[in-house]
Amino acid sequence: MDSIGGTVKNPGSTRNNKTGSWRTFKPLLDKDKCIECDNCLLFCPEGCINPDYDTDYDYCKGCGICEVECPVKAIKMERE
Amino acid sequence: MVVKVISANYAVSHAVKLAKPQVIPVYPITPQTSISEYLAKFVADGDLDSEYMLVESEHSAISAAVGASGTGVRVFTATASQGLALMNEILFVAAGLRNPIVMANTNRSLAAPLSIWNDHQDSISQRDTGWMQIYVENGQEALDSILRCYRISEDHDVLLPSMVCLDGFILTHTAEPVDIPSQKLVDSFLPDYQPQESFLDPENPRSLGTFTDPNYYMEARYQMEVAMEKSKKVIEKVNQEFNEIFGRDYSFVEEYRCEGAEIILITMGSLCSTIRDVVDDMRGRGEKVGLLKVINYRPFPKKEITEAVKNADRVAVLDKNISFGMGGALYTEIKANIDVESCGFIVGLGGRDITPKHIEDIVNKTRNPTKEITWIGLKEEV
């Protein structure tokens, strides 16, 4: 370790921590049902849903918040 | 250089004034209170240019100290007893973040029963936090130790916080002659703090105190152990420079009439003054006793203690603390680390007087040991 006291010298180090490995349930989006309200991408705690509503599964931890927040039930959590 | 007759708390405050920390977050608690008051006055009178922070608890005091240190400035705080216990969580943080904070702890017992009087339970209970600890015998050592500790803590091979422990009331409220060095001399010994690693620098952005997964945590803790080990060389170097500049010679331990001693008493802090008198009396009667004062408790001076007691038949270790079910901390560490027959004595808890008669009793009990650990000065064994 080249830093002391756990100091992070290069910003953005959370990218190194791929939270996708935590996932048990995976959100699957039915783009035909989606009304593009942006709820899911605003509520996703990992910020891993992009403006085209594609999910980055390297970081999606499977919390299911997007499924709950979607007003038209376009997202379904499915067991991996 | 001026010699003044002052309390150890005032001596500490003078040392802080000379060390010029930029931030001082403190919360008053007996018997530390007068340190907070003296420093407040120094700042109010314009004698010390420092941010004096009024905080709402000791937890806040040490938290503010960590935050201030994280901006790359010199920081001082002081506490005692319940206040130190309340700091516990953040003491680990300060050491882990490698903040070279210096704190004075005016040793006082811990409740319950509630007591304001002296023993070492408060600071001994914090020995595993990653702070270096020094126990002082008098006001002069208290002043000198604050200055030495800034140099040691801020050394880039160390970067660990220091706790200067001084006995509540026995030292904090007792006036004795103390040599207060000039600002010029102190400046030549202790230059301004130059932060390098663990601090926030707009020119060079970094994050402090982040979450760490199992990939990194253990290395960070190992670095602390390496730093604690390296601190021994730094302490030696700083002590030598201190002696060259101020003419007072410090080492990890101090031997008093240990040569040819069959029994050596080992302890820390102000109790050494009483023992020194008893050693003189007993030596006068031909009894071969000596005293070993342990000054640096963390890092633990294993080599120096081993060397000092190597010719003694037996040592008596006097602890003003107790790890219930195990014995005093210094005793158990000496027993575990040093190849010498030793007897443990629990003394002076909650301010119980330790008289010359008690010390002689300890020497006799060490000569003919019946128990591993003996409580001295109890009114009745219950």
Ligand code: SF4
């Ligand atoms: S499951 Fe959670 S982490 Fe994954 S996309 Fe939905 S809100 Fe984001």
Ligand code: SF4
């Ligand atoms: S919350 Fe549902 S409807 Fe809204 S953008 Fe996301 S998927 Fe589409």
